[in-house]
Amino acid sequence: xxxxxxxxxxxxxxxxxxxxxxxxxxxxxxxxxxxxxxxxxxxxxxxxxxxxxxxxxxxxxxxxxxxxxxxxxxxxxxxxxxxxxxxxxxxxxxxxxxxxxxxxxxxxxxxxxxxxxxxxxxxxxxxxxxxxxxxxxxxxxxxxxxxxxxxxxxx
Ligand code: IDP
Ligand code: MG
Numbered sequence: 136x137x138x139x140x141x142x143x144x145x146x147x148x149x150x151x152x153x154x155x156x157x158x159x160x161x162x163x164x165x166x167x168x169x170x171x172x173x174x175x176x177x178x179x180x181x182x183x184x185x186x187x188x189x190x191x192x193x194x195x196x197x198x199x200x201x202x203x204x205x206x207x208x209x210x211x212x213x214x215x216x217x218x219x220x221x222x223x224x225x226x227x228x229x230x231x232x233x234x235x236x237x238x239x240x241x242x243x244x245x246x247x248x249x250x251x252x253x254x255x256x257x258x259x260x261x262x263x264x265x266x267x268x269x270x271x272x273x274x275x276x277x278x279x280x281x282x283x284x285x286x287x288x289x290x
Pocket of ligand 1: 194249252253
């Protein structure tokens with residue numbers, strides 16, 4: 136089972152709506168490990184780098200306006216199959232389509248203001264983590280609860 140790291144952002148709407156604590160609690164309660172965490176202001180340049188695949192799409196100007204409108208909280212999250220596990224917890228892009236129980240499905244109704252970003256593949260996660268975190272902002276430490284979160288052959 137692959138231990139992975141993934142980039143999660145609590146987007147400006149999550150910060151403004153004061154949902155960061157509740158969203159982070161879900162991640163911690165699942166048993167995932169925080170290995171990086173900071174607040175930052177996304178600039179237009181950073182937005183274009185992060186959302187390179189969307190820069191030429193019609194909705195990009197609105198996405199850029201949204202993601203730069205207030206600070207975000209960036210998280211590096213580690214765990215078994217963390218990329219897929221987090222995508223499943225985040226839910227479908229449009230909050231109106233996202234299943235109840237997911238972050239977007241429980242707290243959102245919007246396609247654009249959907250509260251949370253999660254990397255969509257291990258390759259994307261590596262690229263995105265390098266955009267948001269310097270090497271010395273990511274931490275390796277022994278989680279003392281690990282023996283009680285997953286069996287030995289699952290880690
Ligand atoms: P994802 O975040 O679920 O992977 P993507 O399709 O990669 O969704 O889109 C990136 C972000 O761009 C979305 O999370 C959302 O904030 C915004 N977005 C996606 N599609 C639209 C759209 O059609 N109109 C406006 N914003 C959109
Ligand atoms: Mg995406």
